[in-house]
Amino acid sequence: MQCTEIEKLIDPLVDNEISSLLRNDVERHIDDCMACGEYYANAKYIRRSLRAALPTVAPSDEVDAFVRNVFHRTHKRIEVEKKGPTRTGIFPQVFIPRPVGAVSFVVLVALLGMAFELGRMWASHADSSIPDMSATPAPTQLVERPVFIEKTVEVPIVKEKVVRRILYSNGKSHRNVGKDRRIDRLPVNDILNSSVAENGYLTQTSLKGFQPVSKIKPTIIRGDKNHEK
C-alpha cells in the first residue's frame, strides 16, 4: 500500500479501531516508512500530552447544590402530578362523581320549580275563594283626554325675490305715459291703481298695502268735476 492510503489508517490504528488484517499491513508499513512512522508516533505523543497536561477538573460546590436543588424540586412536582389534584371544598372527604352531581342538580332545580308553581296556585285559589269585603268600588269618572293628531306637512321653501319697479302717477313723467291717453283720464287720488313700468311696458298693478318710499307729486289734471268743487 502507498503512504497516502496508510496515512488514513494510522488514526484508526492509534485509536484501536482497525481490523486485524489491516493492522498487520499498517504496522509493517510503519516499520519501514519513516514519514508514516513519524505521524504514528506524533499521534501517540499528542494523546499522552493531552492526558498529562489536561487533568479532569471539577465544578464548584454551588453548581452541585443548584443541580441537586433542581432535582428535588422537579421530583416534588412529579410526585404532586402523580397524586392528582387535591380535593378542596366544604366536604373534601365526600367524593361525588360528576354525572351523579349533575343529575342531582337537575332534579333539585325541577323540584324547586314545582314547589314554586304549587305555591302560586295555592295563593291564587285562596284569593278567589275569600272575597275581600274591605274593598269599596271607586266612583267612575269620565275624563276626556285630548287627542293629538300629529301630521307632518312638507312646506316648500320660497325664495324672496325683490323686484324694483318704477311707479308713474301720470303720463308726464314718462314719455310712454304721455302717449297713453288713458292714464290722463285716471282719477287724481287713485294712485293705488296706477301703472307700473316693467320691462318697458306699462301694466295695471294694484299697489294696495304698499307704502310709498318717496314722495310722489302727482300733477292734478283739471277736469269738469273739479271746477264744480
Next chain:
Amino acid sequence: MLEGDAAAFNELYLDLRDSIYSFVYRMVDGYSAAEDILQETFIFFIEYPEKYRPERGSLFSFLCGVARNKTMHHLRKCGNLLETGTDAFADCLVTEDNTMQSPLKVLLEREFETKVEESLKSLSPLLREVLILRELHEFSYQEIAAISEENINTVKVRLHRARRIMAGLLAPYVKGKGNSCHAMY
C-alpha cells in the same frame, strides 16, 4: 432515577459531573460559562429524562451530546465561528525545517501544560471537540459521530486534521531523533 430516587441521581451526578465539566471547560473559555452549561445539561436531563434511550448509547455519551450542543450554541452566541482557526494553523503542521531548529533544552512541566492547553484552544471548536472526546474521554468513532451529529468519516477527517495541527504546535517541545515529537517520552 426516573422514579425520583435522589440517591441514584446523586451517584449518577457525581460519576459524570467531572468528565462532562472537563469537556465543556476545554471547549469554552472560562469557568462560569462551563458551569452554566453543566447546569443546563443536567437540568435538561432532569426535566426530560425520556429523551435518553439506552439502546442508542451510554448515558455519558448522551449527556456529552447535550453538553456539546449547548456549548456550540454558546460559542455561536459569543461570535466564535466554528470553522475559524481550522486553516489559520495549517502552517503549523510538522515540516521538515522548523520543527527541530530550536528545541528547548529544559521543559518545565507547567509551561508544557500551558502550551498544550493553548494549542488545544487554538483549534477550531469542531476539531477541538473531536480531539477531546477521543483523547480525553476515549469515545469510539461511532460515539463521537452520535454526539457531534456527524457521520463517521467526518469524525475521522477532523481527528486526523486536529492531530496534525497539534503535532505542529507542540513540535518545538520535542527533542530527540529526527522530526518525531514522540521522542520526548
